[in-house]
Amino acid sequence: MLNFSLKELADLLAAKKISSVELTTEFLRRAQALNPHYNAFITLNEDLSLAQAQAADAMIAAGRVQPLTGIPIAQKDIFCAKDWRTTCGSKMLESFISPYDAHVIEQFNRAGAVNLGKTNMDEFAMGSSNETSYFGTVKNPWDNAAVPGGSSGGSACAVAARMAAAATGTDTGGSIRQPAALCGISGIKPTYGVVSRYGMIAFASSLDQAGPMAKSAEDCALMMNVMAGFDERDSTSLQREPENYLRDLEQPLKGLRIGLPKEYFAEGLSADVARAVEAALAEYRTLGATTVDISLPNTKLSVPVYYVLAPAEASSNLSRFDGVRYGHRAKNYGDLNDMYSKSRSEGFGAEVKRRILIGTYVLSHGYYDAYYLQAQKIRRLIAQDFTAAFQKCDVIMGPTTPSTAFNLGEKSGDPVSMYLSDIYTIAVNLAGLPGLSIPCGFGDNGRPVGLQIIGDYFSEAKMLGVAHQYQRVTDWHQLSPKVM
Amino acid sequence: MNWEIVIGLEVHTQLSTVSKIFSGASTAFGAEPNTQACAVDIALPGVLPVLNKGAVERAIRLGLAVGGKINSPSIFARKNYFYPDLPKGYQISQYELPIVEGGSVLILVEGVQKTVRLTRAHLEEDAGKSLHEDFHGMSGIDLNRAGTPLLEIVSEPDMRSSAEAVAYAKTLHSLVRWIGICDGNMQEGSFRCDANVSVRRLGEEKLGTRREIKNLNSFRFLQQAIDFEAQWQIDTLENGGKIQQATVLFDSDKIETRAMRSKEDAHDYRYFPDPDLLPLKISEAMIAEIKASLPELPQAKQSRYMDEYGLSPYDAAALTASREMAEYFEAAVALLPQQAKACANWVTGEVAARLNREDKDIAVSPVSAVQLAGLLKLIADGTVSGKIAKSVFDALWNREAETAKDFINERGLQQISDSGAIEKIVDDVIAANAQQVADYRAGKEKAFNSLVGQVMKASKGKANPAQANEILKKKLQAYTAVGN
Numbered sequence: 001m002l003n004f005s006l007k008e009l010a011d012l013l014a015a016k017k018i019s020s021v022e023l024t025t026e027f028l029r030r031a032q033a034l035n036p037h038y039n040a041f042i043t044l045n046e047d048l049s050l051a052q053a054q055a056a057d058a059m060i061a062a063g064r065v066q067p068l069t070g071i072p073i074a075q076k077d078i079f080c081a082k083d084w085r086t087t088c089g090s091k092m093l094e095s096f097i098s099p100y101d102a103h104v105i106e107q108f109n110r111a112g113a114v115n116l117g118k119t120n121m122d123e124f125a126m127g128s129s130n131e132t133s134y135f136g137t138v139k140n141p142w143d144n145a146a147v148p149g150g151s152s153g154g155s156a157c158a159v160a161a162r163m164a165a166a167a168t169g170t171d172t173g174g175s176i177r178q179p180a181a182l183c184g185i186s187g188i189k190p191t192y193g194v195v196s197r198y199g200m201i202a203f204a205s206s207l208d209q210a211g212p213m214a215k216s217a218e219d220c221a222l223m224m225n226v227m228a229g230f231d232e233r234d235s236t237s238l239q240r241e242p243e244n245y246l247r248d249l250e251q252p253l254k255g256l257r258i259g260l261p262k263e264y265f266a267e268g269l270s271a272d273v274a275r276a277v278e279a280a281l282a283e284y285r286t287l288g289a290t291t292v293d294i295s296l297p298n299t300k301l302s303v304p305v306y307y308v309l310a311p312a313e314a315s316s317n318l319s320r321f322d323g324v325r326y327g328h329r330a331k332n333y334g335d336l337n338d339m340y341s342k343s344r345s346e347g348f349g350a351e352v353k354r355r356i357l358i359g360t361y362v363l364s365h366g367y368y369d370a371y372y373l374q375a376q377k378i379r380r381l382i383a384q385d386f387t388a389a390f391q392k393c394d395v396i397m398g399p400t401t402p403s404t405a406f407n408l409g410e411k412s413g414d415p416v417s418m419y420l421s422d423i424y425t426i427a428v429n430l431a432g433l434p435g436l437s438i439p440c441g442f443g444d445n446g447r448p449v450g451l452q453i454i455g456d457y458f459s460e461a462k463m464l465g466v467a468h469q470y471q472r473v474t475d476w477h478q479l480s481p482k483v484m
Numbered sequence: 485m486n487w488e489i490v491i492g493l494e495v496h497t498q499l500s501t502v503s504k505i506f507s508g509a510s511t512a513f514g515a516e517p518n519t520q521a522c523a524v525d526i527a528l529p530g531v532l533p534v535l536n537k538g539a540v541e542r543a544i545r546l547g548l549a550v551g552g553k554i555n556s557p558s559i560f561a562r563k564n565y566f567y568p569d570l571p572k573g574y575q576i577s578q579y580e581l582p583i584v585e586g587g588s589v590l591i592l593v594e595g596v597q598k599t600v601r602l603t604r605a606h607l608e609e610d611a612g613k614s615l616h617e618d619f620h621g622m623s624g625i626d627l628n629r630a631g632t633p634l635l636e637i638v639s640e641p642d643m644r645s646s647a648e649a650v651a652y653a654k655t656l657h658s659l660v661r662w663i664g665i666c667d668g669n670m671q672e673g674s675f676r677c678d679a680n681v682s683v684r685r686l687g688e689e690k691l692g693t694r695r696e697i698k699n700l701n702s703f704r705f706l707q708q709a710i711d712f713e714a715q716w717q718i719d720t721l722e723n724g725g726k727i728q729q730a731t732v733l734f735d736s737d738k739i740e741t742r743a744m745r746s747k748e749d750a751h752d753y754r755y756f757p758d759p760d761l762l763p764l765k766i767s768e769a770m771i772a773e774i775k776a777s778l779p780e781l782p783q784a785k786q787s788r789y790m791d792e793y794g795l796s797p798y799d800a801a802a803l804t805a806s807r808e809m810a811e812y813f814e815a816a817v818a819l820l821p822q823q824a825k826a827c828a829n830w831v832t833g834e835v836a837a838r839l840n841r842e843d844k845d846i847a848v849s850p851v852s853a854v855q856l857a858g859l860l861k862l863i864a865d866g867t868v869s870g871k872i873a874k875s876v877f878d879a880l881w882n883r884e885a886e887t888a889k890d891f892i893n894e895r896g897l898q899q900i901s902d903s904g905a906i907e908k909i910v911d912d913v914i915a916a917n918a919q920q921v922a923d924y925r926a927g928k929e930k931a932f933n934s935l936v937g938q939v940m941k942a943s944k945g946k947a948n949p950a951q952a953n954e955i956l957k958k959k960l961q962a963y964t965a966v967g968n
Contacts, residue, residue, distance in 0.1 A: 080530045093529065100523055102530055199530040206759035234532050235761050313759055316562050319573020320527040324625065340566055363564070363754035372756060 002162040020070030024053035031163040040157040044117040069112030074164035077118035089133040092347035102199020120154030132351040141481040146405035149179030156183035166214035174425025177437035181400035181450020184439040187213040192432035193238035196231030202317040204310035217467035221245040248465030254288035259393030263299040270403040276441030276449035302427035308375035315359025383431040400450035404443035439476040486686040492641035497666040498674040505633035506533030517626035527571035539633040542665035552587025557763035569612035582606035591651040601640040646710035693727040709734040793824035815853035859888035
């Protein structure tokens, strides 16, 4: 049952072959058993989860069933959830109990889904390995020596190790797609503005976007139906007609033009990842798609541009964590400045401090034009690259990451090498486009490889269909790691 | 040595919206601390700002009223600094592209009109308040005011004396109430001025170094602070000193300014566009709609009063000191179209003086415009003299009668215009005042006035003064002629 799709679980629940309390208990038991080893969850709260499960059973009994009613979903600990501890992976919020629900949480609550627990993540979503979490590293279930990726590493691990039926993530520079790839699951970052950011703790506001992480593209589509939609509390939320993301799942791929950016298959891509991606592309050709060579000439600039803009916004977004109203406050301090300084020094980890420093620097008088403004200009060029590319193709495909999961500790001492591992995912955020990752095989070391599918604005339904058609004829997404 | 004082003002007007600029919390003044601060105002993790349309409309009203340019788009920017009453660690303001640019205000100082140009007006949020008493060595924070909408109106350095600065501030104060965007309550901080003051030698073109006096919340303080500051700068320069750019505070007890911080320790606010708020676009239709809803503006009214009623610039300005005053005047003139000048004199004279003495607003004047017009009509048709009319006005003010006519009839205060009756009184006075008559005959003109006084006294003030004059003169001449 732990391997069942969301649709299969929903059918069991609707047919009353199992109750939500039973299903939730089963996942909780597994999560409780595995978590000491994998550390995928920062907070499990059986009472809160089971109360929701009981409410879901009442909904089902009353015939008010929606597609996700009664299904336990793990929530990234970046989403504020009423009465749940919400830490964002930081000591700063170690004991913060949220008094309100994020829009995403509200949407799942309305759908009758069960919050299974809050998943581990890089501190304030700053990281690509989950190693910056104050609550410890997360192990990759496929290989315990490897990182699960980040920042949504806990969610990826929880889904891969079948501790949750599905999970949420957020993606600022690849934080859904990269851990999905490294843990062998499916995940989609929607077009910027499709999912409300209200109640999602901000890292870089102009890049942050929430999305689903699940076993398959079909599961992601079901999740998208719950998560997407206009919210007047987020001024960047887009007012659009509601979409059914299951709409295009069965669309045949004949005539689909797949763009292959030469920059994504160049130096730096490891051979085993390239092989798995090539095999996937061959499968797509078999399904009737054609491939076309394209170029995204500013790809190389995306990492430096990102590391100006994201820290700039973060340095300001994280100013509210000052120890005055909530969050960590130093025990002993002198004057006001000392209180700020000590509380923030103690509350934030090294990577967060590094980015606050970078961001403060690039926004400072005399540097703003050279860094921030320049980066904004290049950001527009990067977006234009994609616009030009979509004249020639319907979707873009390539590897999600240059290599399979690296080892725990391998890059944590070398931030720049860590930053460069996001080379294929970052440009998508800068352009505000949707991006998806699905498993497409394994590397030489037995660790999963992800295939990235990038679509034009608002083409999530089409992309999910493109992914689903591949998953109909392959079984990479059905494989799960042997857990201890 | 002759010095020229140069002054520019930054005025913070609190916009009269019911809710805050970026949240739904109430803006009402005087509530218990922190009872009007919602999740957005206290900057919980994950919350987002949503712009209040009412604040935008009010800013546009001001922009149109001063003939400024309404920018579309305008941009909200974050002004970053740490202070306990600033919950987000940044203030949302406008920096590079404010909502209003340019425009001007016409002021009248000692009968001379002068144009003060505006640089800009921008929207921003107010901070909370630190409470330093009652907390035993600690500080309390009240966030009720945090997020209150402000429009900061910045002038060019066009004023040359404290009198001009006060005239400008008063004109602006009247204007913002006139167009209904601010209640103008200075005690509650709804209208606060910062004054940028510098001095230069007469004839010098380059501006001197300025110092900014913060937070002046009365016109008297504004005048005192500028006078002190300008004299201090002149003295400093004459003694061979230099002015350092600085922010200064005004001590209203000692009537002096004191430096708060110098340019060296000025903050680097690291302004950048707020990624949570989209560029603010304003349609032509919205501008047209707001334009149509604006009342006739003081400047237009003044011109009309001078053209239509032949009033002096001084009277026209006085009558348009507030919208209520102008409405009162116009209501009176509507009933007495031929007596506009008399209406103006009475409204700016007797009515204004009584209101002022009793600290009442003209909107609640005990003598209504209709009552005043009734009285002025009786003066015009000769029923009462101007002198008696003042006592009738007092009676109306004290609500001793409903209308002037009733009161005059009741007390028999009608003017005596019957020449026979006046002649009789004049004869009696001449007979009883031989000495003055003799003096007059000896060429002492002053004696005539005394005799007029006697006539008026004998008639209990009711004799038509012009007639009394004429008859007395005629009789004295006849008397003189006979005597010779």
